[in-house]
Amino acid sequence: MKPASSFRELTPAPESALADVRFGTRAVRLPLGENLAAALLLAGIMPFRLTPVSGAPRGPFCMMGACFDCLVEIDGVTRQACMLTVTEDMAIDMPAAGKGDGDA
């Protein structure tokens, strides 16, 4: 018997429930309405950004809006991927150097 968990699993979405999204130059299909950070990780996308000083790779860590390691740029605005849901035709990029939160 599977132990009870407070976390919800991402289950495979039917083809009709997938959104066409772009991450950089890569086209991906993500489950519509799911958490963006989780969906990008599920699609094998990592890192989400590079730190502006050393260029170290960063990706989601806390999944609750505290660490800012999941920053991505959507329509020119830097946002926390873990605080967003997947919508159709999202155009996602790594944040431009110098626009992040320092070298954390």
Ligand code: FES
């Ligand atoms: S994963 Fe920590 S703020 Fe998004």
